[in-house]
Amino acid sequence: MVDVPPPFIPGAFVGTAHHYRVRVYFEDTDLSGIVYHANYLRYMERARSDMLRIAGIDQRAAMEGGEGTWAVTDLAIRYRRPAKLDDDLLVVSTVEAVRGASVVIAQRILRGPDELTNGHVTAAFLSPEGRPRRQPAGWADRFTAIMNGETIPC
Incomplete structure (x- = not known):
């Protein structure tokens, strides 16, 4: 008999904030056992992608439908304390x-209560030709609802 693993548990909204858990694995660290600086960006990217998916923003459908895709156009990050192997x-x-x-x-x-890293990301929606384009219908409304702590229209 094979045990069936529990279903994947994504992040979740808590008020106006999206929460996403990450475990630090060996592959995330450098030789000193500290998380390599670029991996913090990966953790943030996963969290943003999960937030959009939960909000009903289908990035893949927009890309495959020829509407366009998101691209990071501005990023500021500050490293305050290191994360280490096996940290939650x-x-x-x-x-x-x-x-x-x-x-x-x-x-x-x-x-826990300690802030390790903080950042601000600006993502622009781009046409397939790489030019800025208005977000697909309803996406701005979803982002505004998230920002205001309203029920996300799905």
Whole structure:
């Protein structure tokens, strides 16, 4: 008999913030056992992608349908404390601004009550030709609802 693993548990919204858990694995660390700096960006990217999926923003359908895709156009990150092997981290993401073709998301990576990293990301929606384009219908409304703590229209 084979045990069936529990279903995948994604992140979740807690008020206006999206919470996403990450475990630090050996492959995430450098020779000193500390998380390599670029991996914090990967954790943040996973959290943003999960937040969009939960909000009903189907990035894959937009890309495959020829509407376009998101691209990071601005990023600021600050490293405050190191994460280490086997740490249980929480990535907290909040929408700070919504524009016609872009969104600004603030993110913090926490280990318990300690903030390890924080950053701000601006993502622009681009046409297949790589030019800024208005977000697909309804996406800006979803981001605004998230920002305001409203029920996400699905």
